Amino acid sequence: MAQVSIRKVVKAYEGNVQAVKGIDLEIADEEFVVLVGPSGCGKSTTLRMIAGLEEITGGEIWIGGDVVNDVPPRDRDIAMVFQNYALYPHMSVFDNMAFGLKLRKFSKEEIKKRVDEAARILDIQMLLERKPKALSGGQRQRVAMGRAIVRNPKVFLFDEPLSNLDAKLRVQMRTEIKKVHQTVRTTTVYVTHDQVEAMTLADRVVVMNHGVIEQVGPPQELYHNPATRFVAGFIGSPAMNFLSAQITDNGGLAVELADGAKLAIPPQRRDRYAPYKGKKVTLGLRPEHLTETQDQEKPNVVQMDALVDVVEPMGMETMVHFFVRGEPVCARVDPNLVIKPEQTLRLAADMNNMHIIDDATGKVV
Amino acid sequence: MAERGERAKNALIQLLLAANAVVMLYPLLVMLLSAFKSNGEIFANPFALPAAPNLDNLRHIWGETNFVGYLANSLMVTTASVGGIVVFATMAAYALARYPFRFSAAVFLFFLSGLMVPLKLAIIPLFIEFDVLHLVDTRLGLVLIYIAMGLPSAVFIMTGFLRTLPGELEESGRIEGASEARIMLSIMLPLARPAMIIAAIQNAVPIWNDFFFPLVFITSDARKTLPQGLTVFMGEYNTDWGVLFAGLTLSALPITLVYIALSRQFIAGMTQGAVK
Numbered sequence: 001m002a003q004v005s006i007r008k009v010v011k012a013y014e015g016n017v018q019a020v021k022g023i024d025l026e027i028a029d030e031e032f033v034v035l036v037g038p039s040g041c042g043k044s045t046t047l048r049m050i051a052g053l054e055e056i057t058g059g060e061i062w063i064g065g066d067v068v069n070d071v072p073p074r075d076r077d078i079a080m081v082f083q084n085y086a087l088y089p090h091m092s093v094f095d096n097m098a099f100g101l102k103l104r105k106f107s108k109e110e111i112k113k114r115v116d117e118a119a120r121i122l123d124i125q126m127l128l129e130r131k132p133k134a135l136s137g138g139q140r141q142r143v144a145m146g147r148a149i150v151r152n153p154k155v156f157l158f159d160e161p162l163s164n165l166d167a168k169l170r171v172q173m174r175t176e177i178k179k180v181h182q183t184v185r186t187t188t189v190y191v192t193h194d195q196v197e198a199m200t201l202a203d204r205v206v207v208m209n210h211g212v213i214e215q216v217g218p219p220q221e222l223y224h225n226p227a228t229r230f231v232a233g234f235i236g237s238p239a240m241n242f243l244s245a246q247i248t249d250n251g252g253l254a255v256e257l258a259d260g261a262k263l264a265i266p267p268q269r270r271d272r273y274a275p276y277k278g279k280k281v282t283l284g285l286r287p288e289h290l291t292e293t294q295d296q297e298k299p300n301v302v303q304m305d306a307l308v309d310v311v312e313p314m315g316m317e318t319m320v321h322f323f324v325r326g327e328p329v330c331a332r333v334d335p336n337l338v339i340k341p342e343q344t345l346r347l348a349a350d351m352n353n354m355h356i357i358d359d360a361t362g363k364v365v
Numbered sequence: 366m367a368e369r370g371e372r373a374k375n376a377l378i379q380l381l382l383a384a385n386a387v388v389m390l391y392p393l394l395v396m397l398l399s400a401f402k403s404n405g406e407i408f409a410n411p412f413a414l415p416a417a418p419n420l421d422n423l424r425h426i427w428g429e430t431n432f433v434g435y436l437a438n439s440l441m442v443t444t445a446s447v448g449g450i451v452v453f454a455t456m457a458a459y460a461l462a463r464y465p466f467r468f469s470a471a472v473f474l475f476f477l478s479g480l481m482v483p484l485k486l487a488i489i490p491l492f493i494e495f496d497v498l499h500l501v502d503t504r505l506g507l508v509l510i511y512i513a514m515g516l517p518s519a520v521f522i523m524t525g526f527l528r529t530l531p532g533e534l535e536e537s538g539r540i541e542g543a544s545e546a547r548i549m550l551s552i553m554l555p556l557a558r559p560a561m562i563i564a565a566i567q568n569a570v571p572i573w574n575d576f577f578f579p580l581v582f583i584t585s586d587a588r589k590t591l592p593q594g595l596t597v598f599m600g601e602y603n604t605d606w607g608v609l610f611a612g613l614t615l616s617a618l619p620i621t622l623v624y625i626a627l628s629r630q631f632i633a634g635m636t637q638g639a640v641k
Contacts, residue, residue, distance in 0.1 A: 053536050074542040086533035090555040099551075100541035151541070 002064030002077075002154035002187055003029045004050065010058035011045050011211075019045045021211040022059065027189065032181050034190045036198035037208035037234070044159060046208070047191045051080050051157050064154050079148035080157040083164060085140045087132040087147075094128040097147045104151075118146040121183055122176075138169045145177070149184060156181075158190040162197065174200055195235050199223070207231045226364055229357045232284050238319065240355070241290065241329045245283040247276045247356070255283050255356070258325035266300040266351050273356055276365060284355035284364070287319065290331040293348045300351045306331065311339050320345065393617070399610035407606045422611035431586060432612055435594030439573060440619070442504050442590055446511035447569045450519050451561055453512065458523030459549055463535065473524065479517030484510070488581060495582065502584045510582075511572050519564040526560035527553065562630045566623070573620045591616040 004027040011020040020042040027033045035043040048054035050061055052073035060067050068076050079100075087096050094115055101111045119125045122142040132140055141161060148156055161177070162170045178201055181188055192198055198205045199219040207214045207222065207230070215227040219235075226232035232240050245255045253270045254262040263283075265273055293303060306329070312319040313335060320331045320339060331347050339345060355364050399407050400422055401415040410416075426432045460466075461473050484491070491510070492501070500506035530553060538548040554561075579593040586594075595616065598609040 051536075051540060053539070073536075073540045076540075078540060080537065080540050082533045082537060084531060084533055086531065086537040088534065088537075088552055099538075099543075103542040103547065147541075 003027055003031075003062075004064075004155060004187060004189065005062035006046070006050070006059070007062070008059035009046070009049060009056060009061060011042070011049060011054065012057040019211055020049070023208075023211075023213050025206060025213065025216065027187060029187055030185045032178075032188045032190065032201060032203045033206060034192060034198040034202035034204075035206045035208055036192055036195055037214075039193060041208040042211040043191045043193075043206075043208050047157055047159055047189060050155070050189060051078055052076050077151075077154045078157055079151050079153040079155075080159065081141075081144045081148055081161045083160045085132075085144040085164075087140055087143055089132055091131075092128065093124065093130055093132070093135070093143050093146075096132065096143055097128075097150050100147065100151045114150045114152075115146070118149040121149065121180060122146050137165050138173060141165065141173055142176070145180060149180070152186075154187065156186050156188040158188065158192075160192055161190075162192070163194075170197075177201060196237060199235065205235075207234060209234075224353075226284075226355065228364060229282065229284070229362045232355055232357070232364060236286055238287050238330050238332075240284045240286050242357070243283045243285070243324055243327055243329065245281055245356075247273055247279065247281060249274075249277055253277070255281075255354070257283070258327070261304050261324075263302045263304065263349055263351060263354075264300075265354075269354075272365065276356065276358065280359045281365075282357040282359055284357055285349060286353065287330040287332040289350040289353040290329070290347055291350075292333045292337055293346050297348065298350070298352075301348045302351055303346055303348055306345050306347050308339055308341050308343050308345050311341060320347075396610050396613055396617075399607060400614045401611075402607055404605055404607050407610075422607040423615070426608050426611045426615065430597070430608075430612075431589075431594065432615070434587060435589055435591045436616070436619075438504060438588060438594075439591040439616070442507050442511070443569055443573045445504075445508045446515065446572050447565050449508065449512040450515035450568050451565050454516055454519030454523050454564055455554065455557070455561060457516070458520050458527055459553070461520070462524045462527035463549075463553070473520075476517050476520040479513075480521065484514050485577060492581065501582055502588060503582075504588055506582055507578055507590070510578055511568070511575075515564075515568040515572070519568065522564050522567070523557065523560050527557055530556055559630055562627050566627055569623065570620060 004025075006023060006025040006027075008022050008024060009020060010018065010022050012018045023042075023046065025033075035046060037043050045054055049056050050063070052068065052071065056069050060069055062068065063076055063078070088099065091099065097115045097118060098111045101114060106114075115128070116125070119128060122145060124139060124142050124146060127135060127139060127143070132143065135143065144161070158177070162173055165173060174197060177190075181201075190197075190201060199222075202219055204216060205219055205222050206216045209230050215222060215231045217225075222231060222235045226235060229242070233242065244258050247265075248254055248256045248262065250262075253265045253273060255265060256262050306320070306322040306324075308320055308322055310321040312321070316335065318333050318335045318337065318339065320333055322329055322331070322345075331345075333339065333345075333347075357363065358365050395412065398415060399411075401418045401420070403421075406416060457472075457476065461469055461476075495501045495506050498506075500509065534552055534556075535548055538552045543551065574592060575590075576592040579590045583589050583593060586597075591612075595609060595612045598605060598612060
């Protein structure tokens with residue numbers, strides 16, 4: 001059990017390429033933190049620096065009150081689950097899980113006790129005698145987690161552990177990992193490029209891009225109050241719609257889209273957006289806030305017309321794609337509506353949930 | 366139609382393989398049969414089955430010649446050489462394959478350059494050197510030559526193989542608390558066994574059969590290896606072919622058995638990485 005502090009950490013490779021550009025992050029004891037971002041954003045490098053597999057170019061990493069910059073991986077008291085599981089192919093499942101304990105000179109009884117306990121948590125008791133090649137992908141994943149659990153380390157590190165599994169198993173193992181964390185309660189740092197994994201697993205999500213942290217916060221906060229255009233576009237599926245716009249004030253502050261449509265800004269937001277009058281901005285609106293019109297409209301919901309391009313029925317919802325002056329927009333509508341391509345559809349935009357992004361800074365205002 | 370063509374192709378392949386097997390095995394069969402014939406019978410009916418199979422030749426070679434001594438020398442020299450090659454090649458290859466360091470490419474190329482030097486061309490300087498070191502007419506001298514000769518190809522095979530092992534295994538071991546030596550011995554080398562066996566067999570056969578270096582370096586009868594020792598049975602005017610064939614059969618036996626025992630692993634090693 002330990003907290004992890006990352007202070008002004010930099011990772012530079014030869015030729016002065018900076019993979020991680022001075023990031024700060026405080027991870028509390030027992031917290032589940034997910035680092036998420038597109039490939040090459042520095043999330044895996046950060047994890048590997050915590051593990052000690054990658055040298056730290058600058059800054060400090062603390063684990064449980066000690067600077068570990070120069071501590072070798074084996075003395076950091078961490079456990080890591082790799083993307084390809086990294087099970088030792090020539091050892092049985094039991095030996096794989098016991099390997100670390102044997103090296104640390106635990107007694108035979110203690111090793112057996114711990115392995116059995118971990119096997120029970122992960123439901124792999126009947127696999128202990130098998131070799132990894134006789135296991136399915138999901139079972140290998142469990143063994144890899146078991147190997148981490150038995151050591152009872154200060155910190156768990158997960159490096160994209162689910163990306164080798166098929167979609168169905170991935171969802172199942174995601175739940176499994178969450179359950180294990182609720183049982184074992186160890187500080188966990190988890191790296192993924194999948195924002196759904198990040199949202200569902202994390203106590204706090206860390207969104208990284210180009211070697212810097214864009215935003216840190218609980219999943220709901222990132223979803224409702226993204227700090228930057230990058231976070232707004234990265235979190236949420238399907239992604240947020242972005243429309244070029246301008247703030248105008250012709251009898252009431254409004255967002256004017258490229259096609260001339262004016263969407264009134266809710267009164268409580270007027271003060272916030274007033275300084276951006278006349279400036280180039282981007283309107284961000286999630287598909288779920290752009291829906292079919294209702295009989296009884298809520299306040300601050302404005303209507304707009306769309307010429308339907310593509311309709312995607314998903315079962316529990318239907319996605320409607322159209323363009324506003326060449327910019328693609330996606331709306332989420334009731335699956336019971338009959339909608340055909342080329343028809344004009346009246347949509348309702350919920351301006352209570354809109355975001356305005358300052359084009360000059362890329363920040364949400 | 367396609368199936369018939371496929372079948373004909375398979376039949377042809379089987380036929381060629383069978384013919385090849387016959388060509389390969391026939392001399393061995395002649396050797397084996399002749400071991401049970403008398404000298405006269407070999408000349409009278411060279412390809413027939415032995416008329417009265419007996420163990421006279423075997424008894425003669427085992428009891429009345431220095432064959433057992435040659436066999437012991439061959440076993441000692443081959444075992445020590447192959448052991449040395451595998452141990453040193455594995456250590457060198459592991460460092461080259463798993464640790465990046467300055468000049469590692471140069472070291473690797475240095476090993477490879479050994480593949481291009483025909484050691485037989487260096488026989489005179491080698492002899493002079495060994496003479497100074499008092500290694501002429503010693504089994505240790507032979508072993509040293511064979512190790513030096515076998516290292517380049519063994520390092521080449523092992524380095525290539527060790528490079529294919531996933532780095533995560535090493536990193537996982539490092540996190541779990543294993544020292545570098547423990548990672549090598551407990552995690553990586555068990556996985557490199559097929560490559561080690563290839564390196565071992567690939568060197569054991571030529572060393573066991575080698576005639577040239579013992580001929581040059583070994584002078585006393587007590588230290589001769591089998592191929593050289595067997596020439597004793599070839600006289601200038603007459604040769605007891607039956608006894609010679611019995612000796613050849615016995616000398617081919619150990620290495621054949623080793624090959625059969627390890628061939629499954631040998632083939633597994635050769636095809637490793639070919640299919641995922």
